[in-house]
Amino acid sequence: MxxxxxxxxxxxxxxxxxxxxxxxxxxxxxxxxxxxxxxxxxxxxxxxxxxxxxxxxxxxxxxxxxxxxxxxxxxxxxxxxxxxxxxxxxxxxxxxxxxxxxxxxxxxxxxxxxxxxxxxxxxxxxxxxxxxxxxxxxxxxxxxxxxxxxxxxxxxxxxxxxxxxxxxxxxxxxxxxxxxxxTNYAESKKAEILSLKAYDKEKPRLQLGLGAKSAQNIFGIGQEQSFHNIVSQSFVFDQSFDLLKLRHYFTVMLAIQGAWFYRIKGIINVEGISRRLIIQSVKGAPVFTEGAAWRDDETRQTKLVFIGKELKRDILERGIKQCFYKPANL
Structure with a gap:
């Protein structure tokens, strides 16, 4: 079925x-x-x-x-x-x-x-x-x-x-x-309006302002975007993440401050895992799903978008960086 x-x-x-x-x-x-x-x-x-x-x-x-x-x-x-x-x-x-x-x-x-x-x-x-x-x-x-x-x-x-x-x-x-x-009269011209595939696990769509033909920054990754008290914070990291630390961070953060976050979406590079980890925030809780495998010829980057009320970039960045993977001998 x-x-x-x-x-x-x-x-x-x-x-x-x-x-x-x-x-x-x-x-x-x-x-x-x-x-x-x-x-x-x-x-x-x-x-x-x-x-x-x-x-x-x-x-x-x-x-x-x-x-x-x-x-x-x-x-x-x-x-x-x-x-x-x-x-x-x-x-x-x-x-x-x-x-x-x-x-x-x-x-x-x-x-x-x-x-x-x-x-x-x-x-x-x-x-x-x-x-x-x-x-x-x-x-x-x-x-x-x-x-x-x-x-x-x-x-x-x-x-x-x-x-x-x-x-x-x-x-x-x-x-x-x-x-x-x-539009006028709600007459959408998008042919794939019923096939957005916004939650497709194999090909998650995470624009982050990057053009299809180049990695040129269009709206400003790394820059805070705001309208009144609504803030969008986007991050890109080359470092891999520790899965246990990451799950703990998002679970605790949303449990305490979930009302301030309207949406979180991201593709995460987890150390020791060959597939992307996709995160969504739903009803004040993180939802993690496994995505497509990383190709050998691509850079494994983490891309995260936070949207909410009066979100402070420095606090978010500090919390996220605490979840970076660190080898046991360091």
Whole structure:
């Protein structure tokens, strides 16, 4: 059984999530979607499409399924797996004030769920005109933007180019992990919108501002990027790491100060291990997974991105360097 890809759809209230979802369904007529929403009724479904209901699961005449959580997400996922429902892709639409990392954590930390589902990425819909003001004043909205793997700036027709440029530059600095595009009516032009592979273990995407054709620094690795109290800190290390020290550092740090970190993502070079170690932070805890093997002809570098509130670079760097591998005779 192949794991079903999962897309988390988040975004500000009124940003166009419903419009985008309907656009996806129309653009992919041969894909049978299972759609989970926090509260049934937020997504407008034509009552004429509903052909069968089973408690909180609605089967539609176009072959898609729409579900309401109204309780435990795990139980609903189990029901989708054990039922006779046929679907190719799962979309989870969160409320306008939800933290998407809590939803993502279900798919990154539970082995049983990982056998049936594979998290592909988080898409965030935001109003291009108001995004900078909103994330500066609303923490939950900031979390959505900063956790996103792909950002759709919507409703751009009435926004001048100078503002759009400022928005793109600011967001790319504080969330260097995400790709983005400008749209109207949420009509994304990205062909692989349902195949972001943001959590692919073999080819983890960690941009860190590096161009595809060169290692030239685009947004400034090693430089603090900030917007109001939101800070992005990126690090690159050539030294290898001690796995036990590293696990201890991240576990303790997030247990004590997890509320200050919106997202951590990285590829780590661990001494004595031939494969990359991938780290993600989910719900205030580190999640480590094994990635692709290091090639003999490549430099084994560690790349880490921390995104959060008022993150101090010197404190982070000092803590990370304490996890460097040191031979026993030193």
């Amino acid at each position: 192949n794991a079903v890809p999962v897309t988390i759809l988040t975004g500000f209230l009124g940003a166009g999530k419903t419009t985008f979802l309907n656009y996806l369904i129309k653009k992919h007529p041969n894909t049978k979607f299972a759609i989970i929403e926090n509260e049934f009724g937020e997504i407008n479904i034509d009552s004429e499409l509903v052909v069968k209901t089973d408690e909180n699961i609605f089967e539609l005449s176009n072959g898609c399924i729409c579900c309401s959580i109204n309780g435990d997400l795990f139980n609903l996922l189990n029901k989708l797996v054990t039922g006779r429902y046929k679907y190719d892709h799962l979309i989870i639409e969160t409320t306008g004030i939800a933290d998407p990392s809590a939803v993502a954590g279900t798919f990154l930390t539970d082995y049983n769920i990982q056998t049936a589902f594979k998290l592909d990425g988080t898409i965030c819909l935001i109003d291009a005109e108001n995004v900078l003001e909103v994330i500066a004043n609303e923490e939950e909205a900031a979390k959505q933007v900063l956790f996103a793997d792909y950002i759709i700036f919507n409703k751009c027709a009435d926004v001048d180019q100078a503002t759009l440029n400022k928005v793109a530059e600011t967001i790319s600095k504080i969330n260097p992990l995400a790709e983005s595009e400008f």
